Amino acid sequence: MINSSVFMLTAALTMNDYLPPLEPWQGKSVALMQQQGPLTTEFELSGGVVSPNYEQTMAFVDRLVAANPTQFSVKVIGRSAAGREIKMLVATEQGAAQLTSSAEKPTVLIQAGIHAGEIDGKDAMFMMLRDIATGKRRDILSKVNLLFIPILNVDGHERRSEFNRINQRGPKVMGFRTNGKNLNLNRDYTKLDTEGVRAVLKVINEFKPDLYIDVHVTDGADYQYDITYGFNPSFASDSPAIAEVLESTLSPMIDQQLEQQGHIPGPLVFAMDKRDFKKGIAGWVASPRFSNGWGDLRGLPTILVENHSLKPYKQRVLGTYVFMDGVINALAEHGKLLRSAVEKEQSFIPTELVVERTYSEQPDFIQFKGIKYKQFDSAISGQLEAKYLGEAEHYEKLPIYWQKVVSKSVKVPTAFYIPPAYANIVTKLKIHGIEVEQGDFSLADKQVQQTSIKSYNFANAPFEGRFRVEAEFERSPFEKAQLLPNWYRVKTAQPLGELATHLLHPEAPDSFFAWGEFTTIFQRTEYVENYALEPFARKMLKQNPAMALEFDKKIREDKQFADDPSARMEWLYARTPFYDNAYLKYPILMEFGEK
Template sequence: MNVTLPFLLFLLVTPAFAQPKPDLTTPYERSGGLQTATYPEIIDYYRRLDRQFEQAKLIEVGQTDVGKPLHLFLLAADQSFTARPNRVTLLINNGIHPGEPEGIDACMMLARDLLQANKLPKNVLLAIVPVFNVDGCLNRGVSRVNQNGPETYGFRGNARNLNLNRDFIKADAENTKAFQTMFQQLKPQVFIDNHTSDGADYQHVVTYFATQKDKLHPALSGYMTQTFQPALDKALAAGGFPTAPYVNNPKDKPESGLLGYNDSPRYSTGYAALFNCFGFTLETHMWKDYPARVKGSYAFDEAVLRLCERDAPTILANKQRADAAVTGQTTFALNYRLDRSRVDSVTFLGYEAAYKPSEVSGLQRLYYDRARPFTKRIPYLNHFVPDLQLTAPRGYVIPQGWREVIALLKRNGVRMQAFARDTLLPVSAYYLDEYKTAPRPYEGHYLHTGVKVRTETQRLPFYKGDYLILTNQPANRYLIETLEPQAQDSFFAWNFFDSILDQKEYFSDYIFEDTAAELLRNDPALRQKLADKRASDKVFAESANAQLEFIYKQTPYFEKTYNRYPVYRLEGGR
């Protein structure tokens, strides 16, 4: 090729780096704040950040129910993308409900801005889940009729129509299994789950609830409520986003009082708390315009990041103290309820609520009058007390046949060891004397509640490959909340052990009549128990089959495994 001198000189003097910079404008920004990014746009955007910046890395952490991978985006000033004990890990989750997409768009911009300005904190690993419910993100539409934008967005349910923010104990979804594996590898100290609210109208763009403080170790709860949250609220107010607690109230008017949120372990922040990670569920207000909600999400996530940077040594020390304390803890509280005798107050920016005739029904309907804003101190009830306290055993024994439960325990970082040989052990065995089962399914399960147990000491055979789980480990709270059947979100509550509730052997009355008669002749104590039962229960006294069954259950013929909970407590000192 013939090259002219002027062109050759141009090539020589033109800098090699004078290439057009990649366009890192997000789809949200290009739409003027009207649209949220689609799933392909989200992942493509993070890939471009990964390619351009050495401080960023996009990885796949598992699969989802829709068949697409679950991604994690990591930002580290020193380009070290693994969790370290001398660095805070902040985990931000987006799109658990993809119809509430503010966090998706806000985190895309936040990640870009931090990278471009070279303002990543050196003592924080920032981990962002671009979109958790990939399935729902792909199912795009306009399903949230009460929400003010964006134009289209994802759906709350995943590919199995599961609400993933109820899945953190049962882990039915592949999404959740991948999340749990990722969480246990990261071991974050602080967690954010980005959402949009439903419910009442008010002035606040940003509301949120923190991990329920009364469930946390005192080192965590004291720091979170007395230091971190006041600084967070102050920073957000200075940025134009005065905060309020998540508007959870039993009446139409928020000024009647707000209730704290009991985030049990089925929820993301409740799950995180089991591992001494305190967290926040951000709820931007559904009826504010979409750009305001995205800006509020950005401000919230950035403020939390900066506080993690500021207080990293304290956050790390508190987590270490809590882990050590839980490892040696012997008494645990379960099933928290609101203490209505303790009332605080918060400043709330609301609108006057009133009623007028409905154009649809002709009856009275609620409305909020934006022409009548108010600022008031309103009641806030946010103290919870346990319904149950129990002493942890020295360990648990679980037979290997309960593979789903064992897989969950392993995935969640529980240390366990398999028996090397068949073993005979004295254990405490629970029998499930009472429980109620919901009449309708909830997230694919018929939940058990109101569980009452009795305990028998038994000497039982366990076999090579069964598991011993000692309770001298940081995962103790997870163990207690899942393995004790009385717990609100235990594996028993979520139906993992329902096969033990079926009786497998029965009697034929015409044959057992003679056996029962002989038993009564030879056992005066049994004869007296039967007489007492007849005297106290008329219906029982008039039922021949009920009396035969009563005797049958007192005999060695009745199966010992019926209603016997198949996770056994190994008692004694640690």
């Protein structure tokens, strides 16, 4: 319980009392704000410090549609755990009802508030959509179609407080990072536990956007850049053709637009040591649990925007508007090039898939617009801390460490076979957009393998509501049946074959297995009594000399085994026909071509 006097003291502090000092900013993009007139936003009326609550936000969405009903419409794409509607605004030049997945014009899906305290995208897009509705920006819908989700994490959005993010300058009252069940939606793109992410995936499957933008606010170190963004780089991408178009064609146009309006665009990077920035930065390669990593794996061009949390809310929102403008212009000019890259990636069928990377020991070097800092010994923390001074510092050669080292790759099967008891897995695959067949599948002339678990370790604490599991595996031919009746089959020779492989291959770190979807295979449900097993084992060893020699050798060479009666009997039990053959067996089979 917080002492009331402490709370009053905390409430009396302002951001400037404890956050690093700021350089004054007055970019050209300030002219985008209006002070009065139709559809002036709460953000503008407050001078750039307030973001509306859920009720006000949804009311503004309705006002936008009422102001431009021929081009705007609203769609309820899902409901949160608390029953709140998750809405999406659809905007097209010819009428929102006409938008299909085969639209000739590029379609952009923009998502705000997946972390509800990081809500810059909502207020920026409200301004842009207002400008479209009032006729100020008629050009936008002549270039692209827009899908806009103003708040994805609607329950977290309503856990509003002035004290949700200590290291973020505004808005004055903001939402919370996780949803009502304390789940982080931007860790849910493979396991699909949240209503919000499932809703987004259904939108993507229905409309097939050309570009997906997820707007966040970063944390960590201080630097000059106010708008940072990124995607998996081409040298570490599962869709390198797409990444190359984003790197060489779209990014330069976006950066130019931001710079012309007084913003400083920068790379999406993180400090290796938050107390000593000069040690270098980490170049992140997102795994599929994140929006941009998932998009990269499935061949959907995806940009993660991370506005700088220490820059004022007004500056960040205006920069987001300009960023979106740059995206729209770039996509209008190079949309066909991006679509060609998507087609190339979705037609590519790999034989191997990289599932895990580590950082290079040797860095690359980049120029970087940093902020001066000093280090000091803190009597509070008991260690060396950094204090940013609010003055520009340019690094000519700052070390950057990329996840260039492939630490694990897996062979891509021809197909996966899923037992009918695991229909819940199939449901999730279909939400992902993966093609699944069901039927009676013959294994004749097929090289099908089953995976056994040699050893395993469950996490000591839950992560995102799951006890994750790591394991060592071995595979052997599956010879128990020549027909799989009413099973499911997922072929990897499909546009989302790489995503299917990552989800279903147990060695992939964001697979269903790693997220704990198959915990029941770790439990024993049939047992044996020694009064029955001992005479059976004696007869079995007598009839099988090779097994007897193996048993004797293990007793001679493994003292721990020899001294453990339970281990000895377990070893023998596992070799009887009474043993549970499903125990520690991954139930999904993998086919690796014809024999």
